[in-house]
Amino acid sequence: MFILTEPIYTPSKIHIPLNKEQLYKFQVANAYYDVFLKVLLRSYSGLFDDFAKINEDELARKLGLKTEEVVKILQKLDSIDVVKYIPQKNKPQIIFSTERMAVENIRLSPENYATRKKIAETKLKAIINYATSRNKCRSQLLLEYFSDFNVKRCGTCDICLERNKIEANEIEFSRVVDKIKPILKKQEMDINDILNALPEIPKEKVTSVLRWLEDQNKIVRLNDRLFKWKI
Known part of the structure; x- marks a missing residue:
């Protein structure tokens, strides 16, 4: 069960999953991110302990960057597991009212x-x-x-729309198809054999249905004479 809320604004959040020593080594090895991470740490406390709310606009002003650039850096750091970044949201949220079972606990007989x-x-x-x-x-x-x-x-x-072009009603069309399909699946037949097999239906209507079936790639013509149902 879940509940869909009204649009709710939730600010961006950051958490650093590394310990201080690991982060320091990353900063030394990646000078490009050093200043950014220092400003981030000085601006917000508790980042090593849990998620903390941040403001990208505020960080952008302190760093002299555009907000979009700050977001891209945060996304990059998130992709390499240096930080965990949850962007701000202002859309309806789904709240699960019951605990979601872990995949490893799901059993199907x-x-x-x-x-x-x-x-x-x-x-x-x-x-x-x-x-x-x-x-x-x-x-x-x-x-x-x-x-x-x-x-x-x-x-x-x-x-x-294609069927409407055929001068045969639905009953006649179905009768032709139902009659010739099993036959043409077993053997090839020329137009005369097919017409003789359907004496109760006017010849022009039978030929119209055959032409439609050929156009729809349901039957093929062999040696320009024999018809065969295409499997």
């Missing part, structure tokens, strides 16, 4: 892990299918993921 993995894989496959599908309405795919199967094509997604 093999059964729970397998279940979570299967759910994650299902979600990933659904995302991939949504992004790569070339013959089903995007809205239908999205709603079917949430178990809503009784929806019509939206008519406005990229798939539907």
Whole structure:
């Protein structure tokens, strides 16, 4: 559980995780930061013990630098673990109302892990299918993921716009695809064989669907004559 607060201003904080001897050695070896660290230590007390509030503008005035330069130096010192720097914030904060369990204390049984993995894989496959599908309405795919199967094509997604160019209604389109897909997966067929397999559908509509499937790279034409479903 967590609580989202209103925007709260919290000043920047600094802590030096090194001991005094380690910091001194760093200053000797890195003269560029020596003056900066001396001013920091003289301006704020207790930096070795805990986080202390600081003011970047005040440090900038004392050092004769721009505030942005002071921030960059603090960020650099933080990145090399000489100081721990928490920049000021003035945005809403998240406060956890219960203790967060340490990662090393989290245990998942093999059964729970397998279940979570299967759910994650299902979600990933659904995302991939949504992004790569070339013959089903995007809205239908999205709603079917949430178990809503009784929806019509939206008519406005990229798939539907291409389908709208075909002079065949949805029933005729589905009938052609459902009929020829299993056949073309097993063997190649020429246009005449396909038309003979669908005598109940006008030839011009069958050829329109075939043209669309070929444009969408669902079927391929072999030797400019035979069609085959692309796996």
